[in-house]
Amino acid sequence: METLLHGTKNPYYPGLPAASPQSGRVNIIGACFDGTACFRKGARLGPDAIRRVAEDIETYSPYLDLDLTEVGPVYDLGNLPFGASGTAEADWLVAGEAFAGLTDSLDLAGQSVKFLALGGEHSVSYFFIRKYLLAYPDLLLLHLDAHADLRDGYEGYQYSHASVIRRCLDHFGPGHQLAQFGIRSGTRDEFAWMKEHKTLYSGLDEFCRFVEALPIDRPLYLTLDLDFFDPAFLPGTGTPEAGGEDFLSFIKIVKLLKTKKLVGADVVELAPAIDPTGNSEVFAAKVVRELILALHGEGTGHVG
Ligand SMILES: [Mn+2]
Numbered sequence: 001m002e003t004l005l006h007g008t009k010n011p012y013y014p015g016l017p018a019a020s021p022q023s024g025r026v027n028i029i030g031a032c033f034d035g036t037a038c039f040r041k042g043a044r045l046g047p048d049a050i051r052r053v054a055e056d057i058e059t060y061s062p063y064l065d066l067d068l069t070e071v072g073p074v075y076d077l078g079n080l081p082f083g084a085s086g087t088a089e090a091d092w093l094v095a096g097e098a099f100a101g102l103t104d105s106l107d108l109a110g111q112s113v114k115f116l117a118l119g120g121e122h123s124v125s126y127f128f129i130r131k132y133l134l135a136y137p138d139l140l141l142l143h144l145d146a147h148a149d150l151r152d153g154y155e156g157y158q159y160s161h162a163s164v165i166r167r168c169l170d171h172f173g174p175g176h177q178l179a180q181f182g183i184r185s186g187t188r189d190e191f192a193w194m195k196e197h198k199t200l201y202s203g204l205d206e207f208c209r210f211v212e213a214l215p216i217d218r219p220l221y222l223t224l225d226l227d228f229f230d231p232a233f234l235p236g237t238g239t240p241e242a243g244g245e246d247f248l249s250f251i252k253i254v255k256l257l258k259t260k261k262l263v264g265a266d267v268v269e270l271a272p273a274i275d276p277t278g279n280s281e282v283f284a285a286k287v288v289r290e291l292i293l294a295l296h297g298e299g300t301g302h303v304g
Contacts, residue, residue: 015076119268236280
């Protein structure tokens with residue numbers, strides 16, 4: 001693992017350095033990879049950009065009425081090591097094996113180990129989601145994204161960022177479920193698949209009603225591709241798609257997630273250099289703050 005280069009100006013956020021995952025806590029882990037990104041690269045710089053600006057935003061969330069300094073320490077495991085062969089999938093696999101090695105002996109459910117992973121391109125989510133699918137036989141995978149990511153490989157890469165949900169489905173058991181929202185780009189086949197399997201929620205209200213009705217003990221994992229948001233608000237991402245959601249839509253969702261059993265999450269596809277204003281990374285850091293707070297503890301069962 002690489003050591004963290006940033007200081008610890010704020011003792012709680014972005015997180016106290018840790019060498020191994022901490023039980024009963026939120027564990028941040030970075031995945032600095034953009035090897036299969038097909039349009040504009042730069043997502044490998046996402047995790048450290050979020051950490052850097054996170055030190056300068058408020059620790060208090062007026063939306064959840066919670067402060068990071070009140071919920072106990074957050075730990076930061078640093079960044080997963082990737083290979084340097086120049087062959088995207090081989091380099092990507094090095095990180096997958098590193099994460100597996102870090103968590104092989106961990107019982108995520110029993111020890112209440114929660115990961116909040118920062119990307120990196122979306123293909124890295126596969127490492128974390130695979131682990132969670134094994135740990136929770138009734139996991140519900142919530143997928144917020146502009147893209148369906150259901151292709152069976154893309155541009156020669158089976159584990160492309162355009163295929164990540166498809167690859168996760170390879171590991172689905174009978175109790176697992178997928179729910180998608182924000183998807184507005186994909187192939188005719190991808191949209192036909194989502195319609196056939198009823199995974200896509202077409203509006204914010206419909207999606208929120210679905211989340212609200214979930215049993216309080218149903219484990220949820222959120223994979224959030226930041227191009228879920230409209231590029232007017234968050235332009236710093238490799239594959240922007242007009243017609244997305246805004247921050248307040250996300251807040252509506254995260255308030256519901258706080259009432260449920262959110263056990264893990266990832267935030268991917270921030271490519272900071274694409275937005276020279278720096279607004280995108282600050283936006284992403286606020287999203288991460290809300291998710292740390294939503295991941296903390298067990299669901300409250302009611303919207304605060
Ligand atoms: Mn996407």
